[in-house]
Amino acid sequence: MSAGLIETRREDGALVLRTPVALSDDRPDILDRLAAVDPQRVLMTAPGPGGRGSITYGAALAEARQLRDWLVAAHGLRPGARVATLLPAGIAALRLRLACLCGGFVHIALPPFPFREPGGEEATRLLAIAGPDLLVRPQGHPAAGLVLPDRLPPAPACADAPTRPEECCAIFFTAGSTGAAKGVAVTRGQISAxxxxxxxxxxxxxxxxxxxxxxxxxxxxxxxxxxxxxxWNGGTLHLDRPPSEHTIGATLDLMEAVRPTLYIGVPLGMKLLLAALEAAPERQPRAFARLRHIFLAGAAVEPALWDRLAAFARRSAPPIALLSGYGATETGSTMCLSPGGVDRPGLLGWPLPGHEVALCPVEDRTEIRFRGPVLGPAYLTETGETPLPLDAFGFYRTGDAGFLDRETGCLRFDGRLSEDFKLASGIKVRTGALRSQIIRACAPDLEDMVLGGAGREALSAVLFAAPGADRDRVRAALAQWNRENPASSTRIAAIDWAEAPPEVARGEVSAKGQIVQSRFLRNHAALFEALAEGTRGEPLLPARG
Structure with a gap:
């Protein structure tokens, strides 16, 4: 696109950005979009115990209405009723999701880990927030709730509930990386926008x-x-197993069979996919025959991975465009998307059409704030509805820093304000930027790292080695880094090696496969304390005499 972002400077110094692309006022309900697709087109395929199953658009809508009718007749649900679910992604979960839309019920997707042991503190807290009228669980799950029958008994037919854009139709929970997970209300209008x-x-x-x-x-x-x-666009979704060394081969099998046109990846999955294709390059031509775009969240990609992915995309024939974006649970997932292919990591793109981003001065950086129709109405907590953190202009405070990259014309990520901390000297550590720079300096041996040192005189780090890493080479790279970056806010005084991956069950890994820095620091406070005291780990700086 030739046109750039529209910029406005407010009196308070904030830079407000808008895209030149218009957002249509004609935004039908998602059910109307579903009903308009050819009923014979396959909506979804998913793995199951008897092999991969599939469902068409017509069957999905018909079966969702049958389930809605049964929920009304057998369980007395009415518009506004809350239906919580622990069903994993799949055709049964799709049927329930659409049934809730047809009935005007509020669909609540519960995070699975707290409910592995029902009755635990976190599970009890989440249910108190959700306040479900009905909880649907998978067969064999220990939680108390309803198992949907394989065959629904007959029930009187109901009409679809009237839809309103402002109607709450879903509740999702934040990841809880900066505190306790909160529920976020999502409206039908948010989805359409x-x-x-x-x-x-x-x-x-x-x-x-x-x-x-x-x-x-x-x-x-x-x-x-x-x-x-x-x-919304009448496509087909093929559900896959979560990426791992054991499943990536099956992922390539699926890619060869269905030939996707769009791949939406996260760092963990992209690393595995690239490694699999490097080991078996003969599989790429068919698997990528129709692939023209790969999307990754712009703030999530480490430079070393980006370099590998960009080289792969350039070698592909025809070339693959790398797309980026940025979002949050509070915005129904998306705030920014790149208007086209991007050529470097960290780019978040443009604000969505019909939306605005404000870059507001906060100390020595600018915070990304966001306003527009995809912004959720409220948080849901144990005490009821709580407003989102909006500023005086109605912009959502993301807690992330960013700036307008003049070279590319896109918003660029500049770290999470909540992850920054100060040393005992009062000097601030720019955690996000520092991590990325050190990981790149140690490439390809360092998978990730967590920085500590808040309130201390020096920085320490827990290192996650890449497969086959040369630890001596990492030590040498860090020594070189310290010589070139001797300031107390950049040099690393002590390290320890993580001998196990971060724990998903303890909230240390996000759904995108990234380490949640703040949660890892909280969970391993004693380790970082020992590193700071010099009673554990490897010192990288000479002891003071």
């Missing part, structure tokens, strides 16, 4: 994307945005 805006900025979506996705449906990215991106 998000998908209409995405298609306006990415017209290729209107062709009907063929997407392979594994993201969990309790996460707003997979369970709201990816699902409805496919439905």
């Amino acid at each position: 998000c998908q209409a805006a995405a298609t306006a900025l990415w017209p290729f979506l209107a062709e009907g994307p063929v997407l392979i996705d594994w993201m969990p449906w309790n996460h707003v990215f997979g369970g709201l945005d990816n699902l409805f991106k496919v439905i």
